[in-house]
Amino acid sequence: MLHKKSNVPFSGTKEQEQALLEVIHELKDEKGALMPILQKAQDIYGYLPAEVQKIISDETGIPMEKIYGVATFYSQFSLSPKGQYRISVCLGTACYVKGSGDIYDKLMEKLGISGGECTPDGKFSLDACRCVGACGLAPVMMVNDDVYGRLTVDDIDDILAKYE
Amino acid sequence: MENVTIKINGLTVSAPAGSTILEAAHLAGIKIPTLCYLKEINEIGACRMCVVEVKGARNLVAACMYPITEGMEVLTNTPKLINSRKRTLQLLLSNHDKKCLSCVRSGNCELQQLCTEYGVDDTDYYAGEANHYELDTSAAHMVRDNNKCILCRRCVAVCDKVQGIGVIGANNRGFDTAIGSAFEMGLGETSCVSCGQCIAVCPTGALYEKDYTDEIIKAIADPDKYVVVQTAPSVRAALGEEFGYPMGTDVEGKMAAALRRIGFDKVFDTDWGADLTIIEEANELVERIQNGGVLPMITSCSPGWIKYCEHYFPDMTEHLSTCKSPQQMFGAMLKTYFAEKEGIDPKKIVSVSVMPCTAKKFEIGRDDQNAAGVPDVDISITTRELARLIRRCGIEFTALPDEGFDDPMGESTGAGVIFGATGGVMEAALRTAVETLTGETLPSLDFKEVRGTQGIKEASYTIAGKEIKVAVASGLGNARTLLNRVKAGEADYHFIEIMGCPGGCVNGGGQPQVSGDVRNFTDVRGIRASVLYKNDAAKTIRKSHENPALKKLYAEYLGKPGSHKAHETLHTTFVKRTINQ
Numbered sequence: 001m002l003h004k005k006s007n008v009p010f011s012g013t014k015e016q017e018q019a020l021l022e023v024i025h026e027l028k029d030e031k032g033a034l035m036p037i038l039q040k041a042q043d044i045y046g047y048l049p050a051e052v053q054k055i056i057s058d059e060t061g062i063p064m065e066k067i068y069g070v071a072t073f074y075s076q077f078s079l080s081p082k083g084q085y086r087i088s089v090c091l092g093t094a095c096y097v098k099g100s101g102d103i104y105d106k107l108m109e110k111l112g113i114s115g116g117e118c119t120p121d122g123k124f125s126l127d128a129c130r131c132v133g134a135c136g137l138a139p140v141m142m143v144n145d146d147v148y149g150r151l152t153v154d155d156i157d158d159i160l161a162k163y164e
Numbered sequence: 165m166e167n168v169t170i171k172i173n174g175l176t177v178s179a180p181a182g183s184t185i186l187e188a189a190h191l192a193g194i195k196i197p198t199l200c201y202l203k204e205i206n207e208i209g210a211c212r213m214c215v216v217e218v219k220g221a222r223n224l225v226a227a228c229m230y231p232i233t234e235g236m237e238v239l240t241n242t243p244k245l246i247n248s249r250k251r252t253l254q255l256l257l258s259n260h261d262k263k264c265l266s267c268v269r270s271g272n273c274e275l276q277q278l279c280t281e282y283g284v285d286d287t288d289y290y291a292g293e294a295n296h297y298e299l300d301t302s303a304a305h306m307v308r309d310n311n312k313c314i315l316c317r318r319c320v321a322v323c324d325k326v327q328g329i330g331v332i333g334a335n336n337r338g339f340d341t342a343i344g345s346a347f348e349m350g351l352g353e354t355s356c357v358s359c360g361q362c363i364a365v366c367p368t369g370a371l372y373e374k375d376y377t378d379e380i381i382k383a384i385a386d387p388d389k390y391v392v393v394q395t396a397p398s399v400r401a402a403l404g405e406e407f408g409y410p411m412g413t414d415v416e417g418k419m420a421a422a423l424r425r426i427g428f429d430k431v432f433d434t435d436w437g438a439d440l441t442i443i444e445e446a447n448e449l450v451e452r453i454q455n456g457g458v459l460p461m462i463t464s465c466s467p468g469w470i471k472y473c474e475h476y477f478p479d480m481t482e483h484l485s486t487c488k489s490p491q492q493m494f495g496a497m498l499k500t501y502f503a504e505k506e507g508i509d510p511k512k513i514v515s516v517s518v519m520p521c522t523a524k525k526f527e528i529g530r531d532d533q534n535a536a537g538v539p540d541v542d543i544s545i546t547t548r549e550l551a552r553l554i555r556r557c558g559i560e561f562t563a564l565p566d567e568g569f570d571d572p573m574g575e576s577t578g579a580g581v582i583f584g585a586t587g588g589v590m591e592a593a594l595r596t597a598v599e600t601l602t603g604e605t606l607p608s609l610d611f612k613e614v615r616g617t618q619g620i621k622e623a624s625y626t627i628a629g630k631e632i633k634v635a636v637a638s639g640l641g642n643a644r645t646l647l648n649r650v651k652a653g654e655a656d657y658h659f660i661e662i663m664g665c666p667g668g669c670v671n672g673g674g675q676p677q678v679s680g681d682v683r684n685f686t687d688v689r690g691i692r693a694s695v696l697y698k699n700d701a702a703k704t705i706r707k708s709h710e711n712p713a714l715k716k717l718y719a720e721y722l723g724k725p726g727s728h729k730a731h732e733t734l735h736t737t738f739v740k741r742t743i744n745q
Binding site: 050053054057058063064065066067068069072073074075 | 331332333335336344345346347
């Protein structure tokens, strides 16, 4: 069975599957079709869970491992969905020296997920990013479009509480 | 083809146009070290061991990939190159588990060999962060230890390109890159067929079979156990390589002597089981042809092929001969016929097989492989494990006399011995099937059309006024090509032989590893197969159905081929599996 499945249950719709099948049938005989298929699949589903990679493998005959290898090689692909609230912690140079690594670690601990993952209820997802252009406020994190600066680890609980 | 003349280390070398620098250098007797390169399988120029200087080129070039051009001047062993290679090795070692003393590949590891050749005197030169991986022990036949993996991708290439399976590949990126399966599944959870070709091409100790040598030593030491060994045809064609004999040396006699000295109660031969398989399989083929059964019938001796068929062609399992493999037929008769005859409780028998194969370790645990109510075979070891066992038991292999196998299950014919080469099962089956169908004695026993190491072979014979079309494939990529043609209705064979490994069992995943630099320029399959064909030619009895020990077996125990008793003990069932589950 697929271990490293996303901790968020798959909730793909029939319409999404139909859209994916159309994309696959349009592209599958072209050379180098896997990248564009994966990009469009991610557009359709928002991420590339095992269920979606399986459809691609079954339809194209490309081994599942090859698909997974490509999906884990490029940072543009995600194996987990994005949450209702997308948290990005800046790990750029200025934020990092001001301790954003600790903020990131604290968020992982609080949310019980690793970077790149989403909480099982679909509420929060966590990613690291590089420079949001607010180095003067370092260390910085964003929750959707809200920017929080001059953070300490003690601020985290209050910020998360706003979105509960 | 036109030749191109170049200079390598000042020496004028002429090589066919289109050759790489590596190939041209080989022709001139100049060795350029390689690590990731496997001819026609893994040509990615990634490891940078084969770098050379080319006059006029800005950087060092990879000799394994770089084509020669007229007048090219190449240097292969300058201080700059030696230093570059040494640095590459040091960098590999910076993220490598260097416990060489306890490593199964110590002594024949390609990385270790190169480090010795290039004088890598400081293994911690680039000490720093290193990866730590858990072992993957989920498969029945093997272990993956990524702590010893150098990411050369030879295993990935052979699994994908040669076998057409592709259950392993490089996951993640940069420092986090690791070879594994989709969604980090264990190999045992994937549609891996256990062929072991990945182990055969691994340059280091990252991939190895699950070792059962100690279990055998313990069983032999147990006075309550009756420990019997059988050895597959291909083992005698390659075991010698482990003890310094040139490739292509037949060590059947020394092998039997070694097994006797290790302490097995009986030293028998899988060739006996192979002859039995042929009698049952030829009978099944004749019945299918005469009674309108499912055709083409496909051989079922190769457990890697069987598992592949179950995963990738589940709609074709009815085409598989219901015969057990020679290993399993042997085991079944050992614990029923032989046990009864000798008055031994089958539960006390430890049935050991030595195979050129890793999939046999999976096969012994399959359902419906226990004729006496206990497993037909208890322990299956590879040729490599046998070599380890011989060394561990302190047996001086080269000093042994040649001895024979024990009776009655050591008696075999030439047909049984060629089972190890692609086309061998087909030829053996034809020798028996033709005589059964025509009722006449064959004038010549050599079916040369189905010999040779090509991936796919076809032939057609007129037998008793009927045209019989046959095909032979080895390597699972070739099997897929052939089966797709059958499915598409493009081919109407009566009988197909498929072996999971390219070239057949002689090149099996359990055979002694041949390092890349030898493999790239040697016809390993052809040389090893020649041992079997020579052995066949030298036998007085070369048809399975004329094996006196088997005539006795049928007279005393089984009745006739395809009898009820034969079906109960010698035939089996298959399952339909899926991929991507």
